[in-house]
Amino acid sequence: MAPRYKLTYFDVRARGEPTRLLFAAAGVEYEDVRITFDQWPAHKDSTPMGVLPILEVDGITLSQSMSIARFIARETGMDGKTRLERAQADAFVDELEELIPKMAGVVVFPKDKKDKEEKSKELDKLIAERLGKCEKLSGSDGHLVGNSLLWCDLVLFNIAHNIEEAYKAGTMQDYPKLTKVCDTVKANPRIAKWMTERPAGQFDF
Amino acid sequence: MPTYKLTCFNVRGRAELIRLLFAAGEIPYEDVRIEWDKWPELKPISDTPMGQIPTLEVDGQVICQSMAIARFVAGKAGLLGKTNMDQARADMLLDGGMDVGKLFTEMVMEKDASKKAEKKKEFGEKHLPPFLALYEGFAGDNGHFVGDSLTWSDIGFFNMMDFITAEYPGALDGYCKLNKVIDNVKSNPGVAKWLKERPVTNH
Numbered sequence: 001m002a003p004r005y006k007l008t009y010f011d012v013r014a015r016g017e018p019t020r021l022l023f024a025a026a027g028v029e030y031e032d033v034r035i036t037f038d039q040w041p042a043h044k045d046s047t048p049m050g051v052l053p054i055l056e057v058d059g060i061t062l063s064q065s066m067s068i069a070r071f072i073a074r075e076t077g078m079d080g081k082t083r084l085e086r087a088q089a090d091a092f093v094d095e096l097e098e099l100i101p102k103m104a105g106v107v108v109f110p111k112d113k114k115d116k117e118e119k120s121k122e123l124d125k126l127i128a129e130r131l132g133k134c135e136k137l138s139g140s141d142g143h144l145v146g147n148s149l150l151w152c153d154l155v156l157f158n159i160a161h162n163i164e165e166a167y168k169a170g171t172m173q174d175y176p177k178l179t180k181v182c183d184t185v186k187a188n189p190r191i192a193k194w195m196t197e198r199p200a201g202q203f204d205f
Numbered sequence: 206m207p208t209y210k211l212t213c214f215n216v217r218g219r220a221e222l223i224r225l226l227f228a229a230g231e232i233p234y235e236d237v238r239i240e241w242d243k244w245p246e247l248k249p250i251s252d253t254p255m256g257q258i259p260t261l262e263v264d265g266q267v268i269c270q271s272m273a274i275a276r277f278v279a280g281k282a283g284l285l286g287k288t289n290m291d292q293a294r295a296d297m298l299l300d301g302g303m304d305v306g307k308l309f310t311e312m313v314m315e316k317d318a319s320k321k322a323e324k325k326k327e328f329g330e331k332h333l334p335p336f337l338a339l340y341e342g343f344a345g346d347n348g349h350f351v352g353d354s355l356t357w358s359d360i361g362f363f364n365m366m367d368f369i370t371a372e373y374p375g376a377l378d379g380y381c382k383l384n385k386v387i388d389n390v391k392s393n394p395g396v397a398k399w400l401k402e403r404p405v406t407n408h
Contacts, residue, residue: 049301049339062293064300071293083280084266090273 005030005072009053010037011202012108013158014100015065016053019072021154021185024194026076036202066093066155073151080150088145092137092152095130099159102126107166108203127163131175138177142184149188157185166205209234211274213259214241216408219271220259222364223278226357228399229390230282238404272299279357286356294351295358298343305336306365313372313408329373341380348385355393363390 005023009016011034023030035043040052047054048063055061055068062068070090073079080086106123110116134156138144144152160182163171172179185191209227213220215238227234239247239258260267261274268274276296279285286292312328315321340362344350350358366387370376377383390396 048297048343058290060290060294062297064297067293067296067300070296071289074289074292083277084263084268086280087268087273087277090276091268091270094270094273 003029003031004057006033006056007031007053007068008033008035008043008056010035010040011199012205013162013201014104014205017158018065018069018151018155019053019055020198021158021191021194022069022072022076022078022151024190025149025154025188026072026078027190028072028076034199034201066097069093069151069155078149078151078154081146081148085146085150089150089152092134092144093155095133096152096155096159099123099126099130100162103159103162103167104205107162107205123167127171131171131178135175135178138181140177140180142180144181149185153181153185154191157182157191162205207264208262209278210237210262211235211259212237212239212262214239214244215404216406217364217368217403218408221367222275222357222361223259223261223271224403225360225364225396225399226275226278226282226284228395229284229355229360229393230278231395232278232282272303275357275361282357284355284357284360286351286358287354291351291356295356298340298350298358299361301336301339302361302365305332306368308332309365309369309372313368325372329376333369333373333376337376337380337383341383344382344386346382346385348382348389350386355389359386359390360396363387 005028007016007019007023007030013020020032022028035052043052044050048061051063053065053068054063055071062071070079070093073089080089102119102123106116106119110119134144139146141147143149144156156178160172160178172182186195209232211220211223211227211234217224224236244258257269259271259274260269261277262268263277268277276285286295308328309332312321312324315324340350345353347353348359349355350362362383363386366377366383377387391400
C-alpha cells in the first residue's frame with residue numbers, strides 16, 4: 001500500500017529537510033520524491049503556487065515549506081504541548097527561516113566571486129542576529145521550547161548543519177544552548193539513522 | 206480568563222491582523238501603541254524576547270513574531286481551521302500572501318520617488334494580477350478560502366487587500382469570489398465594530 005504522504009522537492013535539504021526530519025523522527029513512512037532543477041519547469045504549473053516543496057495527502061496538495069512542516073508536526077504531535085508552546089515554536093521558526101534562502105544565495109547560487117563576498121557579509125550579519133536572538137530565548141536543556149523534541153528544534157538543526165558543513169565550520173560554538181539543541185537532535189536514534197541513509201543530494205545544502 | 210496585552214507601534218502594520226483576530230473573536234485585550242520616537246528609549250528596558258515588537262503578553266508570558274502571535278490568537282478565537290488539513294491550507298494561503306505582501310511593503314517604503322514609481326508600476330502589472338488570479342481560484346464560491354466558515358486566512362487576505370487597495374483602488378474589480386471573501390470578513394460583527402472604531406493611521 002502506498003504511503004499516505006508524498007513530499008516532492010528538489011534533490012537538496014534546504015526547505016524540504018525539516019519535513020523529512022519530522023517524518024524520520026516520528027517513524028512515519030512517506031514518498032520522498034526528488035526532482036532535478038532541469039525537470040522543474042515541466043512540473044511547475046501542476047503545483048498550487050508554482051513553488052516547491054509540495055505535500056500530497058488524502059487527495060489534497062499543500063504548498064509552502066513551513067506550512068507543510070507545521071502540518072506534519074501537528075500530525076505527529078511535535079508542534080508543542082500547549083497553545084503557548086506552539087506559538088513559541090512558531091516564533092523560533094519564523095526567526096530562523098530566512099537563513100535558508102540567504103545561505104543558498106552564497107553557497108549554491110552566487111553570480112560570481114564579488115557577489116559571493118558581498119552576500120557572505122550580509123549572511124554573517126544575519127546569522128549573528130538570528131542565532132543571537134534564538135540563543136537568548138532557547139531553553140537550556142537541549143530543547144528550544146519546553147522539554148521535548150519539537151519541529152523548531154529540527155528547523156534549527158537543519159540550518160546549523162548547513163552552516164557548519166556547507167558555509168563556515170565553527171560558527172555554532174558561539175551558541176552553546178543552540179549547540180545543545182542540535183546535539184539532542186543528532187542523538188535521537190531515528191534522526192541518526194536518517195542522517196546515515198539520506199541521499200547526498202544534487203547540492204550539499 | 207487570561208489577560209492579553211499587545212504592544213506595537215502606533216500603526217496598523219504587522220499588528221493589524223492580530224487586532225482583527227481579537228476583534229473577530231470578540232476577545233478583550235490591551236492595545237498598547239508606542240510612538241516611533243519613543244522606541245529607542247523603551248527598547249532596552251522593554252520585555253521583548255527578541256528585541257522587537259509586536260509582542261503579546263499572555264498572563265505574564267511574552268510571545269514575539271507577528272505571525273506566531275496571530276496564529277495563537279486565531280486559535281483562541283476558533284479561526285484557525287477545523288481540521289489539521291484545514292489549518293495547513295490556511296497557513297499555506299497566508300504564507301503565499303506574505304510573499305506578495307513583502308514586495309508591496311518594499312514598494313511603499315521606497316524613499317526615492319522615481320524608484321518608487323517604478324516599483325509601483327512593476328507591482329501593479331507584474332505581481333498583483335497573477336496573485337489575485339491565483340487566489341480567486343483558491344477561494345470557494347461561499348467566499349471562504351478554507352472550508353465553509355470564516356478562518357484567519359480570510360481575515361489575513363482582507364487585511365492585506367486593505368493596504369493594497371489604498372494604492373491600487375480598482376485591484377479587486379471583477380474578482381467575484383475574492384470580493385465575497387472581503388464582504389464576509391467585513392460583515393463579521395466583531396470586525397465591523399473594530400473597523401469603525403480603530404485609530405486611523407497612515408500605515
